[in-house]
Amino acid sequence: MAKPLDPSRLEPRKSPAQARSAATVGVILEAAARILEERGFEAYTTNEIARRAGVGVGSLYQYFPRKEAITRALIQRETAILLNEIADLGAEPSGRAGLRRLIQAAVMHQLRRPALARLLDFEERRLPLDADVANVSDTICSILEDLLGRPDLPAQSDPATVARDLLALTKGMVDSAGERGETAMESLERRVGRAVFGYLQMQLDEIAQAASFFKK
Amino acid sequence: MAKPLDPSRLEPRKSPAQARSAATVGVILEAAARILEERGFEAYTTNEIARRAGVGVGSLYQYFPRKEAITRALIQRETAILLNEIADLGAEPSGRAGLRRLIQAAVMHQLRRPALARLLDFEERRLPLDADVANVSDTICSILEDLLGRPDLPAQSDPATVARDLLALTKGMVDSAGERGETAMESLERRVGRAVFGYLQMQLDEIAQAASFFKK
DNA sequence: CTAGAATGTGAGCAATCGCTCACATCCGAT
DNA sequence: ATCGGATGTGAGCGATTGCTCACATTCTAG
Numbered sequence: 001m002a003k004p005l006d007p008s009r010l011e012p013r014k015s016p017a018q019a020r021s022a023a024t025v026g027v028i029l030e031a032a033a034r035i036l037e038e039r040g041f042e043a044y045t046t047n048e049i050a051r052r053a054g055v056g057v058g059s060l061y062q063y064f065p066r067k068e069a070i071t072r073a074l075i076q077r078e079t080a081i082l083l084n085e086i087a088d089l090g091a092e093p094s095g096r097a098g099l100r101r102l103i104q105a106a107v108m109h110q111l112r113r114p115a116l117a118r119l120l121d122f123e124e125r126r127l128p129l130d131a132d133v134a135n136v137s138d139t140i141c142s143i144l145e146d147l148l149g150r151p152d153l154p155a156q157s158d159p160a161t162v163a164r165d166l167l168a169l170t171k172g173m174v175d176s177a178g179e180r181g182e183t184a185m186e187s188l189e190r191r192v193g194r195a196v197f198g199y200l201q202m203q204l205d206e207i208a209q210a211a212s213f214f215k216k
Numbered sequence: 217m218a219k220p221l222d223p224s225r226l227e228p229r230k231s232p233a234q235a236r237s238a239a240t241v242g243v244i245l246e247a248a249a250r251i252l253e254e255r256g257f258e259a260y261t262t263n264e265i266a267r268r269a270g271v272g273v274g275s276l277y278q279y280f281p282r283k284e285a286i287t288r289a290l291i292q293r294e295t296a297i298l299l300n301e302i303a304d305l306g307a308e309p310s311g312r313a314g315l316r317r318l319i320q321a322a323v324m325h326q327l328r329r330p331a332l333a334r335l336l337d338f339e340e341r342r343l344p345l346d347a348d349v350a351n352v353s354d355t356i357c358s359i360l361e362d363l364l365g366r367p368d369l370p371a372q373s374d375p376a377t378v379a380r381d382l383l384a385l386t387k388g389m390v391d392s393a394g395e396r397g398e399t400a401m402e403s404l405e406r407r408v409g410r411a412v413f414g415y416l417q418m419q420l421d422e423i424a425q426a427a428s429f430f431k432k
Numbered sequence: 433c434t435a436g437a438a439t440g441t442g443a444g445c446a447a448t449c450g451c452t453c454a455c456a457t458c459c460g461a462t
Numbered sequence: 463a464t465c466g467g468a469t470g471t472g473a474g475c476g477a478t479t480g481c482t483c484a485c486a487t488t489c490t491a492g
Contacts, residue, residue, distance in 0.1 A: 018489065021439060040342060046480055056441040057481075067480065122338060125395070126256060161407070164396070165389055169411050172388015173381055179341070180380070191377070191415075195385050198414020199407075234459070237469060262450060272471040273451075283450065 025063050028053045029077060032070050037115035046070075068127060075120050075127075079136050082109040089143050095150030096197075102144065103192050106170050107185050114178025121171075140167055154200055166196050241279050244269045245293060248286050253331035262286075284343060291336050291343075295352050298325040305359050311366025312413075318360065319408050322386050323401050330394025337387075356383055370416055382412050 031053035035043050046067050050057040064070045085105045092098035110117045129135055144163035148156050156162045170192050177188050247269035251259050262283050266273040280286045301321045308314035326333045345351055360379035364372055372378045386408050393404050 018438065020489080024439080045478085047478090050442095058442070058483080059440050061481065062439075164392060165407050165411065168388045168392030169385045170388070172384045172386070172391070175388070176380060176384030191381050194418040195381065195411055195415040198416070198418035199411040200414070201418065202410040202414035234468065236458080240469080261448085263448090266472095274453080274472070275470050277451065278469070 021063070024053075024055060024059055028055065028060055028063070028070070029073055032074055033113070033116055036074075036119050037113060041119065071120070071123050072127065072130075074116075075124055078109075078113070078117065078120055082106075083136065083139065085109075086140065086143060090146050092147065093150070095147045095153035098147040098150070099144075099153075099196060100189075100193065102140075102147070103170065103196060104185075104189055106174055107189050107192065110174040110178045111183065111185055111188070114175075114181075118175055118178065121175075137167060148200075154203060156200070156203070162200070166199065169195055169199065237279070240269075240271060240275060244271065244276055244279065244286070245289055248290055249329070249332055252290075252335050253329060257335065287336070287339050288343065288346075290332075291340055294325075294329070294333065294336055298322070299352065299355065302356065302359060306362050308363065309366065311363045311369035314363040314366065315360075315369075315412060316405075316409065318356075318363070319386065319412060320401075320405055322390055323405050323408065326390040326394045327399065327401055327404070330391075330397075334391055334394065337391075353383060364416075370419060372416070372419070378416070382415065385411055385415065 028049060032044070032049045035048060035052055046060060047057055049070065050060045053060070060070075064073065082105060085108075086102055089098050089102060092101070124136070141160070141163045144166060145159045147153070148159045148162060173192050173195060174188065182188060244265060248260070248265045251264060251268055262276060263273055265286065266276045269276070276286075280289065298321060301324075302318055305314050305317060308317070340352070357376070357379045360382060361375045363369070364375045364378060389408050389411060390404065398404060
């Protein structure tokens with residue numbers, strides 16, 4: 001007996017068996033991405049995506065059972081690049097070097113397609129998260145938490161909170177820079193580094209630390 | 217002859233002349249706010265807002281010429297509180313104290329109604345901005361830039377960029393905290409302070425600074 | 433070559449949206 | 463009390479949306 005079709009599935013209805021269909025899927029996803037970053041959610045409709053991709057709506061719905069599935073696929077596609085770059089960061093012995101690489105990856109990720117990254121990030125929170133694919137933020141946080149334990153970084157009393165703070169702070173800065181059209185990666189990397197390492201350093205009595213500005 | 221009605225106006229069609237109508241406007245705005253923070257943009261429709269407010273759609277359209285006008289009014293209502301609290305910050309002689317007050321105001325603003333603040337902030341960027349009402353971010357940035365010039369803070373080579381970075385970084389952290397359901401204002405304030413003052417301090421050679429962790 | 437599976441199409445359905453308008457009700461000035 | 467403006471109502475219009483389905487086209491196995 002055939003496995004009954006679960007109408008709530010988000011996976012493609014058919015896995016592309018011929019090269020032709022795989023290309024179609026790619027074209028659809030890229031069309032969706034361009035619409036999203038050029039005209040935002042307002043123009044992000046299934047009909048418009050199909051039109052821009054140069055395919056019929058029917059083709060679209062052969063590979064994506066619902067509009068939401070396209071968005072999910074987009075999120076996965078964009079996220080995979082980032083996750084791949086930071087996957088081996090757990091093996092990094094130096095906390096500082098690891099943090100730098102993490103920052104660089106975050107900056108690259110956001111500055112590559114700023115508008116797209118921002119909108120997908122927004123949608124990611126709204127969509128019911130898949131149980132199988134863990135949240136990207138959580139993954140990064142655990143890597144971060146790991147790096148914070150390295151001996152070359154000041155010990156943190158609440159690493160989990162620090163990790164979330166650093167991630168949030170980086171996201172905010174990188175997002176803002178991308179929105180303003182910044183393209184200079186090194187400058188942004190340096191500034192994010194200032195905030196991140198500044199946060200890590202500034203854990204003693206802040207007032208005493210601040211007073212030391214004068215004495216130097 | 218009567219002034220011709222500009223159909224693109226966003227102001228109320230009628231200014232409430234009786235107490236009754238002023239109340240209606242309030243009820244509509246609060247209904248819109250609650251729908252937004254409880255069910256997001258998906259349920260944010262004019263029909264639903266009117267239903268929840270307990271009024272007819274017609275009443276809604278007597279005071280708001282288009283749906284967008286409701287959102288704008290919401291943004292103004294929520295923003296006014298924040299702007300009012302930081303308006304006198306330019307007179308603050310101490311940069312540190314000013315920054316602290318600014319951080320506190322930002323934390324309060326976001327933690328009061330986290331989901332609402334987040335969604336309105338998102339919409340604010342999408343909506344064509346009124347020429348008369350300047351962007352909130354720009355206002356805060358100029359205040360920030362002003363504070364950065366105070367003698368008790370380390371001089372910054374590019375105050376405008378620093379101001380934007382601090383704002384973005386704060387927004388990111390406060391946003392994330394609000395989304396996670398944090399309610400402890402002092403803790404969040406302290407952590408944002410760490411990032412902000414850490415960023416300001418960390419402007420010399422970062423590596424040298426970091427090395428000093430060990431020597432202490 | 434050919435049959436059947438894989439792939440592609442787009443008119444159009446049901447639902448929903450923002451918004452209008454003809455009309456009812458309420459209130460304050462006289 | 464009465465009249466006119468201010469306020470409130472909701473059925474429903476035109477447009478748009480996500481999505482289906484009957485059908486056409488293309489590819490591959492035998």
